[in-house]
Amino acid sequence: MDTTDLPPVREIPFADASGAERTLSEFDGPVLVVNVASKCGLAPQYEQLEELQRTYGDRGFQVVGFPCNQFMGQEPGSMEQILEYCSTTWGVTFPVNDKIKVNGPKAHPLYKALKKTPDSHGKAGRVAWNFEKFLVLPDGTVTRFRPTQKPDDPEIVWRIEAALPR
Template sequence: MAVETPASIYDVSATSIDGTPVSFKTYKDEVLLIVNTASQCGFTPQYQGLQALYDKYASQGLVILGFPCNQFGQQEPGNSDQIQSFCETRFGVSFPLFQKIEVNGSNAHPLYQYLRKAAPGIFGTEAIKWNFTKFLVARNGNVVKRYPPTTKPEDLEKDIQSLL
């Protein structure tokens, strides 16, 4: 039986990488950049650009949320401790990371069910195509835009600034 897609992003909860439950109500009135990540992907260096955006705009209300996913080429095989250690030591990541999830299929996390429906990809397809797909969410919880993995974090800066 399929889980019902949440009506609002604020109806979602997820588990942080350290095992703490997090209600998305925590992020009300923040601008969110939500990214499905992987440690062994050609796009993995984007962690550096994501961290740079977080460093620059967190004080103005930007929160970047990283969701490790192993659905694409098995490029996130590690456990939570390994993922967190890799992100911190390799890229200095300090933005919130969550436990590994699925973004497509019948076991997709409710957050990604919501995001895919709110911002379908090219030709209206909802499926996430690869690691480092990004979703920008306004302070009111509305999904503003979906970006493909090839869009570099620094290329999101104008869109982020317009929401802060």
């Protein structure tokens, strides 16, 4: 699928952990889309993602995780194992969806669309690693944050707060 054939990013369907079809448009406010991996050195970011969810969730913000095994096989488990790890290790309550590919010819259409967004250095394209973050606003505007930029980074928090109702 060519990215020019894609619907708006908030309308691109994906499967949740149970296989049900969802879209980002189901969430009224800003959504932080993150490709996650249990065995990654950046996995402690789960804790910060959950803290963002708990802090801003009641105001319409939503974290949405997508397990991905494309980076050194750091998400090898089944969905059941992934969900168990997320809940017992990090207390994750935000949705962790079906495992997907984020790069290459079989990249999920949602990520094909998200990757068109450049980061703060003007670089678009491939997801660099696990825990790359995309903040998708209700109007479809996307801001990209690279994996090492922590979820509680002031720039990310500021952008979330700015997009929330007062």
